[in-house]
Amino acid sequence: MINVFVLDKDHKPLMPCRPARARRLLKGGRARVHKLHPFTIRIVDRTLAESAVQPVLIKLDPGSRETGIAVVREDVKKMHYALFFINLRHRGASIRDALTARRQLRRGRRSRNLRYRAPRFLNRRRAEGWLPPSLRHRVDTTKSWVDRLRRLVPAIGLAQELVKFDTQKLENPEISGTEYQQGELAGYELKEYLLEKFGRRCVYCGKSGVPLNVEHIVPKARGGSNRISNLAIACVECNQKKGAKPIEDFLKGKPDLLKRIRSQLKTPLRDASAVNATRWALFNSLKATGLPVSVGSGALTKFNRHLYGVPKEHWLDALCVGETRRAVFDERMQVLEVYCAGRGQYKRTRTDRYGFPVAYFMRTKRPYGVGTGDIVRMSVRSGKHPGVWTGRAFATNDGSVVMLQPDFRVRGRAKNCTILARNDGYGYSLTNS
Structure with missing residues (x-):
């Protein structure tokens, strides 16, 4: 079970609804499918002024490899009820490895039997607040999903786990008394x-x-x-x-x-170093949204999790971030797993271990209108697997499209494909909470 986001006929966010209600609205012709991931419907006969909405918060538990996101409903008693969970998996490690490989290749050129060029470093200036690309990716991706959720729910505020670990306590564990008071x-x-x-x-x-x-x-x-x-x-x-x-x-x-x-x-x-390096950059980017941002420490998150009997998961940690009187979630609720897949790469060749090209990538990202990563419905009329298939497409330069299934591959033509969702740089799957 996973809730469905709802928009009014003017594309303004309403309260999420249950899947059964969304099916009735779609079957009765009162709604249209607006987006597949996360699944969103648009009501065609109602506006925001005619609907009742409740206070909604977007809560974040930033991590080095993954960031947990919880969309919660807040009542007058400051009790938080989970509406939607997202586990966002970053690709900072792959970005770091790609930059390392590029740096080593450039340095290798200087040591080969080629015309010498001295390394240049005095002409490089970094802007204030600069972060390495692998860390900047975490901030930008998390902010991008916060902006996306703000367009899908009537959010009135944000909550972030700002301090993962108490560095004062780690540097000086003997500190006590009036110098260090944390209570429970x-x-x-x-x-x-x-x-x-x-x-x-x-x-x-x-x-x-x-x-x-x-x-x-x-x-x-x-x-x-x-x-x-x-x-x-x-x-x-x-x-x-x-x-x-x-x-x-x-x-x-x-x-x-x-x-x-x-x-x-x-x-x-x-991981703690990566989180501590990006926490203020993420906090400042969230403040730029104009919504009030509340913060809490990792200790408070763990305290809330133990107090309310919540299991240890990234998305459930997000539910327990900050001040709350109660954290409530349905154990049947599924989690939307989002992983950063990217939109391709800059290099034009695949090389062997010596750096010589062995294959060339196609220059066109979307040959015949279908791009790799698009979710399509493909009609296959002949071959080993005839029928209508739905899934993620892998496009080739000659107009053919390959779709991966659990046990086999389905091959068809781009002209027989209907695009359901274009590649947005992310991959999606559902898991149980």
């Missing part, structure tokens, strides 16, 4: 950081899905501190078995594991 939230930040850093697994035995404790690598009985560089995550059994032993004695005979743990202790959490 004290201790959540540090353990959540360690859980994410070590993948929510015991560093000694690798168990997951069991209660995990904060582990002192150098025991406190032997002078170990509470600093982040001396802390890890361990299951109860390993924590008790190690006790006050030095880690060298406890892992005697396991030098590889000891080396890995020591290396991991010195490595900062990359």
Whole structure:
């Protein structure tokens, strides 16, 4: 089950409705299909002035690889009822890898037996607030989906998890008293950081899905501190078995594991660094929308999740962001998985490992009116798989269209295709919450 977005006849957003109601409106001729992803209908006989709308918030849980988005209805008691969930998967890692490959290729040109050109760097200036493309992508994609949702629901405000981890507590764990007062939230930040850093697994035995404790690598009985560089995550059994032993004695005979743990202790959490680097850029872009933006910390999100018994998921974390009296969602509600697929690439050839071209990409993005990534309805009259097929198209330069099915491929012609939705740079699927 997933709710359906509704627009009035002037394309103004109304309250989302249940799928059964949307089917009745479409069957009765009172509505038209406006968009496939996310599925949106447009009522042809009603305006916003004739309809009743309720306060709606768009809540965000930004992440390094994924961003959870929850569209919620807020009542007078500040209780939040989930209307729609989106799990937005970023492609920052692939952007970083592509830029790294391009940089290495350019540097390789200078070291070959070619005319020498000195590296240029003094003529490059970065604007204030510049972010690497892999990080800027996260900000721009999240802002793009906020703008898209604002056109589909009557949003009155936004909520963002601004601070993933309390850097003051991480840099100085001994801070206490009047210098550091968090009330019920004290201790959540540090353990959540360690859980994410070590993948929510015991560093000694690798168990997951069991209660995990904060582990002192150098025991406190032997002078170990509470600093982040001396802390890890361990299951109860390993924590008790190690006790006050030095880690060298406890892992005697396991030098590889000891080396890995020591290396991991010195490595900062990359995901936290990415989130902290982009949090203010995202906050400022959300403020530019003109809607009020409320913020909350990662500790508050976790506190709300534990208080209301909400499972740990990105989209459910978004539901628990900020101040709320209650977080309510239907367990049958499905989640719209959105992944950034892009609209193609700049390079014109596919190369081998030595950099020589082995294949050439077509120059036209949409030959015969159909482009790769379009969702089409294709009529196949002959061949192995005759019939009418619906899915994502892969266009070729000779006018043929290939459609991937779970177990086979369907091949047809562009002239026999009806475009249902053009490629917008994203891929979509539904999962259970």
